[in-house]
Amino acid sequence: MASDRPGRNGRPTGPRRPVILEIDEAGPEPAPGPAEAPPVPDEPYPDTEEAAAGPPAAERALRRAARSSRTSWIGRLFWTGIGGLVALGLTLWLTEFVARLFERAAWLGWLGAALLAAAAIALLAVLLREAAALARLGRVEGLQRLAASALASEAPGPGLRLLEGLAGLYRARPELGAAETLARGRGIAEGPDIVAFAERRLMPGLDTAAEGAVSRAAGRVATLTALLPMPALDLLLVLLVNIRMIRRIAEIYGGRAGWLGSWRLLKAVAAHVVATGAISATDDLLGPLVGGGLLGQLSRRFGEATVNAALTARVGTAAIEVCRPLPFRARPAPKARNLVLGALKGWRGNGR
Amino acid sequence: MRLGEIADSLLERVETATERAGAWFEPSLRIGVTGLSGAGKTVFITALAASLLHRGRLAGFAPEAEGRILSAGLGSQPDPALPRFAYERHLEALTAVPPRWPESTRSVSQLRISLRHRPAGILGGIGAGGVLHVDIVDYPGEWLVDLPLLEIDYDAWAEAALAAARSPARRAHAAGWLKALASADPAAEHHEPAAEALAAAFSDYLARCRRAGLAALAPGRFLLPGDLAGSPALTFAPLPAPEAPRKTSLHAEMRRRFEAYKRVVVKPFFQDHFARIDRQVVLIDALGALAHGPRAFGDLMESLEGTLAAFRHGRAGWIERLLGGRRIDRLLIAASKADHLHHSAHGALTRLVEAMVSEAAGRAAYRGAELRGVALAAIRATVEHEASAGGRPLAMVRGRRADTGREIAVHAGSLPDDPAALIAAAADPGTAAADWPDAAFAQIPFAPPRWSTDAGKGPPHIRLDKALDFLIGDRME
Numbered sequence: 001m002a003s004d005r006p007g008r009n010g011r012p013t014g015p016r017r018p019v020i021l022e023i024d025e026a027g028p029e030p031a032p033g034p035a036e037a038p039p040v041p042d043e044p045y046p047d048t049e050e051a052a053a054g055p056p057a058a059e060r061a062l063r064r065a066a067r068s069s070r071t072s073w074i075g076r077l078f079w080t081g082i083g084g085l086v087a088l089g090l091t092l093w094l095t096e097f098v099a100r101l102f103e104r105a106a107w108l109g110w111l112g113a114a115l116l117a118a119a120a121i122a123l124l125a126v127l128l129r130e131a132a133a134l135a136r137l138g139r140v141e142g143l144q145r146l147a148a149s150a151l152a153s154e155a156p157g158p159g160l161r162l163l164e165g166l167a168g169l170y171r172a173r174p175e176l177g178a179a180e181t182l183a184r185g186r187g188i189a190e191g192p193d194i195v196a197f198a199e200r201r202l203m204p205g206l207d208t209a210a211e212g213a214v215s216r217a218a219g220r221v222a223t224l225t226a227l228l229p230m231p232a233l234d235l236l237l238v239l240l241v242n243i244r245m246i247r248r249i250a251e252i253y254g255g256r257a258g259w260l261g262s263w264r265l266l267k268a269v270a271a272h273v274v275a276t277g278a279i280s281a282t283d284d285l286l287g288p289l290v291g292g293g294l295l296g297q298l299s300r301r302f303g304e305a306t307v308n309a310a311l312t313a314r315v316g317t318a319a320i321e322v323c324r325p326l327p328f329r330a331r332p333a334p335k336a337r338n339l340v341l342g343a344l345k346g347w348r349g350n351g352r
Numbered sequence: 353m354r355l356g357e358i359a360d361s362l363l364e365r366v367e368t369a370t371e372r373a374g375a376w377f378e379p380s381l382r383i384g385v386t387g388l389s390g391a392g393k394t395v396f397i398t399a400l401a402a403s404l405l406h407r408g409r410l411a412g413f414a415p416e417a418e419g420r421i422l423s424a425g426l427g428s429q430p431d432p433a434l435p436r437f438a439y440e441r442h443l444e445a446l447t448a449v450p451p452r453w454p455e456s457t458r459s460v461s462q463l464r465i466s467l468r469h470r471p472a473g474i475l476g477g478i479g480a481g482g483v484l485h486v487d488i489v490d491y492p493g494e495w496l497v498d499l500p501l502l503e504i505d506y507d508a509w510a511e512a513a514l515a516a517a518r519s520p521a522r523r524a525h526a527a528g529w530l531k532a533l534a535s536a537d538p539a540a541e542h543h544e545p546a547a548e549a550l551a552a553a554f555s556d557y558l559a560r561c562r563r564a565g566l567a568a569l570a571p572g573r574f575l576l577p578g579d580l581a582g583s584p585a586l587t588f589a590p591l592p593a594p595e596a597p598r599k600t601s602l603h604a605e606m607r608r609r610f611e612a613y614k615r616v617v618v619k620p621f622f623q624d625h626f627a628r629i630d631r632q633v634v635l636i637d638a639l640g641a642l643a644h645g646p647r648a649f650g651d652l653m654e655s656l657e658g659t660l661a662a663f664r665h666g667r668a669g670w671i672e673r674l675l676g677g678r679r680i681d682r683l684l685i686a687a688s689k690a691d692h693l694h695h696s697a698h699g700a701l702t703r704l705v706e707a708m709v710s711e712a713a714g715r716a717a718y719r720g721a722e723l724r725g726v727a728l729a730a731i732r733a734t735v736e737h738e739a740s741a742g743g744r745p746l747a748m749v750r751g752r753r754a755d756t757g758r759e760i761a762v763h764a765g766s767l768p769d770d771p772a773a774l775i776a777a778a779a780d781p782g783t784a785a786a787d788w789p790d791a792a793f794a795q796i797p798f799a800p801p802r803w804s805t806d807a808g809k810g811p812p813h814i815r816l817d818k819a820l821d822f823l824i825g826d827r828m829e
Contacts, residue, residue, distance in 0.1 A: 018794035019741050019763040023750060034751070034801035034812040037735040039409075040695035188411055200417040330414060 041190040133261040139169060140254060143325040150191035151329070159194030160186065166198060166325065169254045176202055196330035203324070203331060210252045210323075211334050214316030217245035218343035222309035238308055242266075245312070246319045253323040269319045306340075313340040380430065380464075380485040381827050384626055384663075384680070387635030388567050388655060389493035389575075392688040392730060394454045396635060397463060397488050398442040399730035399811050400820065401426070404465050404486075408809030412817035415828040420470045427466035427485055437463035437490050446731065446811065451800040453754075459578055460491045460625065469828045484827055489625045494572040498618045499626075500658035501570055506607040509570075510590030516568070519782030521647040522561060529557035529589075538603035539594035547587055547602065554589035565644025567652040568781070573617055585612045622662065631823045632663060632680045635688040636705045639764055642774070642793040649774070650781030653708045660712035666719030682722045684822055685709055690814050691729035692764050692795060694736055694747035698727035698814075700767035707771040724822050729814040733798040737761045751798035765793035 098116055102109030143165045150158035163182040170178040181201045188194045224237050246269055247262050313336040320334060321327075387393045403410055404424045410416040429436060438461065442454035465486045501509065517526035532553035536546060555574040562569055569575060573586055580586050588609035594601060634656065641652040665680045687705040690698055706713065706725040717723050734751035739761055750761040768774065768791075778784050803811055 017792050018765045019746060019748070020794070020796065021739060021748070021761040023759040023761055032735060033803075034691070034732045034735055035803040035809075037732075037812070040698070040736065040814055184411070193412060197411050197417055200414050201419065204418055 039188070130260045134264075136169075136254070137250070137261050137264065139165070140323065140325050143169065144327070147195050147326050150195050151327070153191040156188065156190060156194060159188070159191040159198075163194065163198055166202060169325065170202070173254075176205070178202060192329075195326060199326045199328075199330045203326060206252055206324075207320075207331065207334065210249050210316075210320050211339060213245055213248045213252065214313055214320070214334070215339050215343045217241050217248075217316060218309040218312045218340050221312045222305040222343065225308045226305040238312070242312060242315050245316055246323075249316065249319045250323045253320075253325060265319070265322065268322050269315055309343055310336065310340045313337075313343065378466075378483040378485060379827070380487055381631065381824055382487045382489075382629040382678070383823055384629035384632045385488060385490070385635065386496065386626075386632055386659065386663075387493055387637075387688070388496055388652065389456070389562075390640065391493055391635040391637045393493060393635060394442060394457050394490055396633070396688065396730040397437060397490050398439060398446065398454060399813060399816060400488070401437075401439050401463060401465055402443055402446075402805065403810035403813065403816055403820070404467065406805045406808050406810045408807060409813065410810070410817040410820065412815070413821045414825045415467075415469055416817075420828065422468045422470060424465060424467045427464040429462045429464040430485075430487060431462055434460060434462045434489075437461040437488070439463055443805075446800055447804050449802070450757075451802060453800055457490055457492045458576060460489065460621075462487065462489050464488075467824075467828065482828075484824065486824055491621075491625060492572070492576045492578075494569065494576045495621060496572065496659055497568060497570045497655050498572045499622055499662040501614055501618055502622065502662065506610040507593050509610065510592065510606075513590040514592060516782055517557065521651075521782050521784060521786075522557075522566070525560035525564060526557050529553040533589075533591070536591070536602065538591040538606075539596060539598065539601050541600055542602050542605040547589075547605065550589040550591075551587045565641065565648035566781075567641070567648065567655045568658075571613060571617075573613070580617065584609055585616055588613065626663065628678045629663075629680055630678055631682045631684070632665075633684045633686055633819070633823065634660065634709060635686050636708060637689055638687050638701060638705050638708065639689060639692050639793060640795045642765070642788075643795040645787055646774075646778040646784040647781050647786065650778035650784050653775070653778065654781060656709050657711055660709060661715075665716035665721040667721070680716070680721055682724075682822065683713065683716050684819055685713060685723065685725045686819060687725075687727040689729055689795075690727035691732040691734045691749060691751075692762070692798070693727075693767070694749055694763075695814075696747050697767050700769055700771070701727040703769075704767060704771040704774065707775050726815055726819055726822075728816055728819050730811075730816055731800060732812040732814050733801050734762075751801075754797040754799045757799065760796065762794070762796050764795060765791060 094116060098109065098112045101112040143162060146158055146162040146165060150162050153159075160182075163178075163185045167178040167182045170176045181198055184201075185194050185197055188197055221238050221241050224241070243262060243266060246265050250261070250265055316339065317334050317336045385393050385396060387396075405426070407413075407416050407421065407424070415421050426439065445452045445454050465488070467484045467486065469482060469484065504512075516522055517530060532550055536550055540546075551574075558569045558574050562575060571586075573580055577586055588606045591603050591606050594603050598604065636652070636656065638649075638652075641649040663680055664678075665683060667679060667681050685705050687698075687701045690701060693701055702725045705727075713723055734749035737748040737750035739746050739748050741763070746763050748761040748763045750759065752758070753760050773790075774788070777789060801812055803809075
């Protein structure tokens with residue numbers, strides 16, 4: 001190895017001066033050329049847009065939901081005690097009831113026992129399914145955390161683990177091509193690029209489906225509010241449509257929420273909506289639609305319908321951010337305004 | 353038989369009709385590749401076309417990563433009067449054994465790349481999708497420095513050119529021409545041999561400046577005349593204004609020729625190729641300028657600022673769009689040849705080029721254009737190499753030297769994190785020092801990498817996919 005250093009004035013060659021080394025080509029193994037070398041990683045460079053955005057909304061919502069679910073130990077003790085007592089009482093009452101059936105007649109007793117066993121098996125199945133659903137939600141949350149750490153790291157490690165997790169989550173849905181994404185993603189050098197790659201390959205179809213679900217729910221809520229005469233009933237139905245929408249979104253992104261999971265999701269989404277102040281900011285969604293409140297004044301019911309639809313769209317976008325395994329980085333996040341306008345497209349003509 | 357003929361002619365008519373209608377439905381996107389001589393325009397365009405045709409290395413290009421590109425091909429170009437960009441010849445040079453860099457560009461040429469794609473989002477499943485034509489023009493970078501001439505008149509130009517020639521940075525190169533100038537009398541009657549001698553001395557001075565790595569070398573046709581060699585429009589030189597101007601003096605004749613040069617050379621060049629572009633890439637070979645010292649660096653900065661001022665950045669209003677007017681709504685400031693530096697220096701390189709054109713960039717951003725800076729290598733000729741020098745680890749790049757063909761590892765010099773010191777040292781190219789006060793840089797030409805399109809892969813590159821995504825990705829949504 002000869003070295004040739006164009007340093008001037010005989011000054012020692014510091015790292016600030018150019019250095020040229022001739023490389024002995026008869027090395028132990030031929031080094032890869034540029035065509036085979038892995039791509040160079042990006043030097044972390046402050047991206048003003050990303051820096052200004054702060055932590056993604058979904059992350060904030062998750063943190064908030066986690067905080068609200070942590071009740072005090074006294075409360076937990078109380079609920080555990082009460083729950084245990086109710087369960088014990090129920091079991092006692094059922095066994096005594098079956099025993100009394102046996103006293104009455106043997107065949108009645110056997111029928112009762114068989115019915116009890118069937119109910120117990122069904123309950124077990126439901127519990128198992130709920131547990132599986134919760135585990136799946138937990139998996140999506142784990143992927144979200146993994147994505148966050150991949151976005152922050154220069155090394156490909158967390159990104160590749162994320163791809164593996166995604167491939168596992170979507171194993172039952174080969175049309176998404178998660179396995180192929182994993183295979184192709186191995187060539188990418190750096191965490192954020194892997195996340196962007198996965199998002200671009202896996203999320204577009206899911207996003208479209210989720211946005212469609214939100215749009216449909218918003219439209220349904222608007223119709224219900226406009227057509228149902230009873231205020232109390234429409235509140236209940238709106239809640240129901242919203243829960244169904246959230247479940248649907250969770251299913252689309254691979255969460256497959258059970259009832260317990262849905263409840264948890266609803267809490268997280270509600271926390272999200274409250275935290276982002278979306279409820280009070282609903283009016284700006286409707287500006288172009290209601291036209292300065294004129295239509296709303298013409299028909300109070302129409303005004304209520306649009307407000308409810310807008311809220312549903314807000315809840316829907318929040319649900320998407322909570323359920324999506326990857327944050328919105330490479331692809332644009334859905335806008336509640338576009339969704340509600342899409343849902344109410346036919347309404348403008350009708351309203352006039 | 354009859355029926356067949358009728359069907360044929362009918363089909364033909366339908367085809368031409370759809371072709372004509374197609375122009376309305378198939379949008380075209382004109383990318384203006386702006387860069388001075390040696391910035392790497394031809395390589396950039398060749399690599400861009402090759403990467404779009406062989407898309408194996410475009411993970412950072414959203415339409416490709418989402419699998420939305422159905423096919424890509426070289427279309428027939430829109431302007432029948434322009435020669436076609438010699439894509440195949442350049443590609444052949446790059447993929448030959450041993451590979452060569454494409455020859456430097458000597459005339460204007462054009463290339464159209466047509467991309468058939470599926471739209472993103474809700475419409476994704478519906479319809480056959482759209483076609484986007486990407487039009488790119490290649491031209492000699494020497495001609496770009498003429499654009500600022502459109503704004504000034506002969507006397508202002510001559511004064512600036514004379515002042516620059518007498519500055520410490522150029523005095524040595526200008527000796528021959530200044531001697532010829534001293535013996536000429538601007539007020540004398542026009543005499544063609546005298547004018548020719550002055551023009552020849554002037555172009556000799558420009559050529560000397562270019563060899564020293566300087567960039568502000570207007571008028572560009574003096575270095576690369578194209579088909580105008582020897583014409584009166586190219587036979588002039590800056591002269592000081594005489595005290596008693598006469599219509600038939602040498603000075604007046606020179607002024608007429610300067611105006612003719614602007615009219616017949618600069619203006620058509622600008623209007624045909626730059627006035628109607630949608631996206632702009634500014635390729636800056638910052639390391640090459642750094643290696644030539646503060647004078648060349650400052651010269652490059654000044655030329656870039658002057659050149660970029662000629663472009664219309666910002667968003668076109670709806671009336672403008674209706675009338676077919678276009679504006680550059682995205683501006684990519686690209687540090688080319690980033691493969692000469694280890695990736696740990698790419699951030700500093702990006703900041704440096706952004707600072708070099710900060711004035712023009714600020715103006716473009718103010719008018720609503722979207723800006724991005726990137727350090728890229730359209731074709732990557734090196735791999736990263738870690739070595740130690742004087743006991744300390746040193747981040748280097750390794751590649752094959754273009755002149756000797758030997759494998760070398762290079763540390764081209766350390767870029768400061770904050771480019772302000774470099775910018776300040778080169779602020780006035782005329783009086784700047786000959787060397788950097790506290791640093792030195794080298795640019796060793798590397799031979800192109802060995803590579804072929806057989807595996808469906810384009811040339812190895814650095815961040816070309818991200819640059820593409822910024823330039824055309826949004827138009828394929």
